[in-house]
Amino acid sequence: MSRPEAGFQKKSAADPRGAGALGAGRRRAVLVVMCLALAVVVGMMTSLMVAVPDMARDLGAGESDLQWVVNAYGVVFAGLLLPGGALGDRYGRKGVLLAGLLIFGLASAGTAVVDDVGWVILLRAVAGVGAALVMPMTLSIITHVFPPEDRGRAIGVWSGVTVGGAMGAVLISGGLLEMYTWRSVFVVNVVLAAAALIGVLVAAPASKDSGAAPLDIGGGLLSVLGVGALVFAIVEGPERGWTSAPVWIAFLLGVAGLIAFVPWELRRRHPLLDPRMFRHRGLSAGALVITAEALAMFGFFFLGLQYLQEILGYSPLKAGFAIMPLAVGAMLFSPSAPKVARRFGMRPVVGLGMALIAAGLAIMAVLDSGSGYLPVLCGALLMGSGIAFAATPATEAIVTALPPGKQGVASALNDITRELGGVLGIAILGSVFNSTYRREAADAAEGLPAPSSEAIRDSLVSALRIAGDLGGARGAELAEGARSAFTSGMADAVLGGFAVVVLGGAAAVWLMPRRARKPKTGADTAD
Structure with a gap:
């Protein structure tokens, strides 16, 4: 724990006024820059999901390869978030944030020029190292800069950007893929990382924990x-x-x-992470909520964007716009969610949020090749609204459970639950999907040569390509069977996400305190 006598107001040459004494205009500038850096690393997870069909065609990747293209980033990201948060507390948050943006940008630049799926996966993992240094720093700098009375709203904006940034990345990627190859997605990430790096150099104050412990x-x-x-x-x-x-x-x-x-x-x-912290009911409940909602959201992104493009025939850009209601719901309600939680209590607000997410997933579970856009619209809007009411109070519960001097670890814990949920969502729901798809696609491929049969079982993209080559009644039959296998697999996966949200939501509501804890005080000094 940090020493309480230092507080927020200790001065230094790096920040003569003390970070806690920054004016309102400077605090807003810091919030904008932190949200840009956050959007860059969060957007990397979802921007690639809209490019998955193009990558499958260009690189000859199967469903397992595609999951690793996405998850190599997420696994390293989630695994190193806690060390990343501790590094910022010990050595200075601004410096660690700059290093993370530099690593992220260089890895993205490398991915834009390689041709082998193995190299893509490796460079995605390196980018995950950079992201693990960036994400916890954004929230810990925000909680360091904003006084307690304004912190909840700032965290609400940050929480909204975690969803809005992901959705914005989907739209940007969709637009790029209309004109360019999937490599353009990584080029834009390099540009955005450079812009965030410059913004951090100019606007962000330097801060660290005066009593930071050795790294574990x-x-x-x-x-x-x-x-x-x-x-x-x-x-x-x-x-x-x-x-x-x-x-x-x-x-x-x-x-x-x-x-x-x-x-x-x-x-x-x-x-690195004291398991005894989870004795705090609010911290445990908050971590559970964020893990469950991220699992459902990222699992749906991974499958839903493929569904919109390969089943409904949407272009990448149109697919991005099709799930924008999720971002609208999340960004619309996230800033006001802390106020609603303070008025009505955290339990009913978090419970409402998880119920809305579950309702959205239930709608998504009945989609098939003949579904129109209306159920997608309703499901995405319900999920986004639910994420706002569930995740924002949950984030506040986590960061207020620890003192300001440990905000790097607190924000890393918040981030690791979100990223771990996203990784597990793609891995678990993707695995459920893949098991069902491979089983049913094998029936559709019956009678075809072994290489073609295995390619059909690998991915829907390969199945539709082979169906086009076959042509005639057999090709049409294969295409229909592959699409049916895809929608069956997606239904099974989404129902799995529904179960996780319902069970996780019930447990979290039971654990969640009625009111958010008051922020603790502790040491937090400038560099």
Whole structure:
């Protein structure tokens, strides 16, 4: 814990007035820059999802490859968020944020020029390292700069950008893909990262925790091992077989890593993440809410954008616009959600949010190849509104559970639950989808040569290409069977997300305190 006597107002050469004494105009500038940096790294997860069909065609990637193209970023991102937050607390948040943006930008530039799916996956992982340094710094700098009376609204804006930035990236990517290849998505990310880096240099104050502890390298390695191995097993299970040796070994390594993480952290004098923090009911409930809603949202993004393009025949840009109601709902209600929670209590507001998300997923679960746009519109709007009412109070519950000097760890905990939820959403829901799709697509491919049959089972993109080559009645039959397999797989996956949201929401409402905790005080000094 940080020393309470230092407070927010200690001065330094880096910030003569003290970060907590910044004027309203400077605070707004900091908020804008932090939201830009946040939007860049969050948008990377979703911008690529709209490009997945183009990448599958250009790189010859199957569903498992595509999941890794997305998840290589997310696994490293989630696994290193806690060390990233601790680095900022110890060495200075502004410097760590700048380093993260630089790594992210360079990795994105490299991805734009490679031709092999293996290199794409590797560079996506490197970009995840940069993102893990960026995301916790954005929230911890915001909570450092804004006084307690304004912090809730600033966090609400930040929370809205986590969804709005993701959706904005979908639209930008869709527009680029109308004119250019998928590589243009990475070029734009380089430009945005450079703009955010300049903004941070100009506007962001320097801050760090005066009593920051030594880094827990062992805890960081165990967290990466646990998350990465589990995701590998979940993603590769449908393709390699759930009883195959690599999948079982990965499961065992993942479980062992996560189990070992707890006693390791309990024995550390300065743990990366003290498991005892989860005794705070608000912190535990907030982490549960964010994990569940992110799992549902990112899982739907991964499958829904493919559905809109490959089943309904939307262009990438039209597909992006089609799910914009999700962003509208989230950004419309996120800034006001903390005020509503203070008035009516956190439990009913979070419960309402999770119920709205579940309702949106229930609508999505009945989509088929003949569905029009109306159910997509209704489902996306319900999900976005639910995310606003559930995630914003949950974020505030997490960051107010720890003192200001530990805001790097608090924001990293908030971020890791969100990113871990996103990774698990793509991995788990993608795996459920892939299992159903491969099983039903095998029936549609019956009688075809083995190479063609395996390609059809790999992805809908390959199945439709082969159907076009066949032509005639057999080609039409194959295309219809593949589309039916896709919608069946998506329905099973979305129902899995529905179950997670309902169960997670019920548990979170039971744990959630009636009112948000008052922000703690603690040491937080300028560089």
